[in-house]
Amino acid sequence: MNDRFAMLAQRVDDAACKARAIAQFGEAEQLTTSDAYAIQAASIARRLERGERRSGVKMGFTSRAKMVQMGVHDVIWGRLTEEMALEEGAAVQLSRYVHPRVEPELAFLLAKPLPARVSLVQALEAVAAIAPALEVIDSRYENFKFSLTDVIADNASSSGYVIGSWSDPRRDFSNLGLVLSIDGRAKQIGSTAGILGHPLRSLVAAARLAAEAGEPLQAGAIVMAGGATAAEALEPGMHVRCEMQGLGSVEFNAVE
Numbered sequence: 001m002n003d004r005f006a007m008l009a010q011r012v013d014d015a016a017c018k019a020r021a022i023a024q025f026g027e028a029e030q031l032t033t034s035d036a037y038a039i040q041a042a043s044i045a046r047r048l049e050r051g052e053r054r055s056g057v058k059m060g061f062t063s064r065a066k067m068v069q070m071g072v073h074d075v076i077w078g079r080l081t082e083e084m085a086l087e088e089g090a091a092v093q094l095s096r097y098v099h100p101r102v103e104p105e106l107a108f109l110l111a112k113p114l115p116a117r118v119s120l121v122q123a124l125e126a127v128a129a130i131a132p133a134l135e136v137i138d139s140r141y142e143n144f145k146f147s148l149t150d151v152i153a154d155n156a157s158s159s160g161y162v163i164g165s166w167s168d169p170r171r172d173f174s175n176l177g178l179v180l181s182i183d184g185r186a187k188q189i190g191s192t193a194g195i196l197g198h199p200l201r202s203l204v205a206a207a208r209l210a211a212e213a214g215e216p217l218q219a220g221a222i223v224m225a226g227g228a229t230a231a232e233a234l235e236p237g238m239h240v241r242c243e244m245q246g247l248g249s250v251e252f253n254a255v256e
Contacts, residue, residue, distance in 0.1 A: 009042035015140035026149030036152035044079045052081040060156040062226025078156030086162045091255045097138040100234040103227035104180045104242040107133035116211030129166035132244035136160035164250030174198045176245040188229035199225040
């Protein structure tokens with residue numbers, strides 16, 4: 001890790017810890033995607049040094065529309081820690097974030113390790129359970145604007161996750177209808193098919209990217225498959241709920 005990357009990793013880590021916006025730096029620093037992932041890894045390493053523990057990974061840019069918007073042809077990923085886990089049904093303190101938003105997702109719990117190259121069938125065989133989930137995303141950049149390398153360095157905007165009840169994965173979850181509601185009003189309506197056409201494709205991609213980084217997915221890991229709809233901005237006082245066909249619901253209350 002060179003000094004420049006270490007400095008940038010400290011910058012994004014401090015921004016997350018203090019909930020303070022920072023200026024974009026990806027283009028000014030002429031970062032490559034590999035550079036950005038090195039900064040992300042160094043930023044998460046700082047958290048682990050403070051006592052946090054890894055819990056899994058999150059996937060980003062899992063909709064074709066988002067890929068086109070950002071001019072990319074592959075998903076991105078970030079690292080999860082246990083300290084990012086938020087209690088289902090409890091209060092989520094928004095003062096911990098800069099630009100908090102929420103999106104509905106499907107979460108996987110792995111029963112066994114996944115190597116870099118797996119088929120959809122092999123990926124499913126490694127899944128212990130699935131659950132409806134909500135991810136709190138939060139870009140630490142000013143005005144929620146960022147380049148590809150900026151967002152990767154910033155841990156793919158991952159900040160928190162809430163997981164509902166786990167269910168048996170031996171069912172067809174390729175196209176489950178879902179509704180993201182705020183204060184009882186539907187804000188986003190979609191389907192798990194919005195995640196790369198099938199959430200398992202996201203899991204396969206997660207296995208590939210994590211292994212390529214030298215951090216292959218292990219038993220017990222949680223994989224957040226990516227947003228199934230657009231995200232909604234969060235404000236204090238909101239009650240957020242995601243209902244997913246056949247899998248139940250997951251919810252939390254947003255407070256100051």
